[in-house]
Amino acid sequence: MMIARWTCEAKFGMKSEALALHKEWAEQIGSQTDIDMSKSRVITGSIGAKEAVIQDEFEISNLAELDDFFDKIGSIKMHADWGKKMGEVIVSGSTYWEVFRVVE
Numbered sequence: 001m002m003i004a005r006w007t008c009e010a011k012f013g014m015k016s017e018a019l020a021l022h023k024e025w026a027e028q029i030g031s032q033t034d035i036d037m038s039k040s041r042v043i044t045g046s047i048g049a050k051e052a053v054i055q056d057e058f059e060i061s062n063l064a065e066l067d068d069f070f071d072k073i074g075s076i077k078m079h080a081d082w083g084k085k086m087g088e089v090i091v092s093g094s095t096y097w098e099v100f101r102v103v104e
Helices: 014-030 063-074 076-089
Strands: 002-009 040-044 052-058 095-101
Touching: 002 014, 002 063, 014 052, 014 076, 052 063
Parallel strands: none
Antiparallel strands: 002 052, 002 095, 040 052
16 A cells, blocks of 8 residues: 655645645545545644645555546546636645555
């Protein structure tokens, strides 16, 4: 198992709006993919981390599953529209993906 983590930083004073958009994405867009959204979670910075940081974590079986996920969201028009709204509340250039292996 692996964890794919998408990170962004909310603009000052816009964290609640960014979190609301993360929830909207999970319900309306993420649910259209093959990723099990019940195993995803959103975390934010607290102590020793930037408070503006928001991360979405998804359990994946392998990198092929993540690649399929990227192909799928790229074909969903609602995702492009959501991205424009998200761009208004996050710091430009702050987004990136990381992938971690779960050690059992």
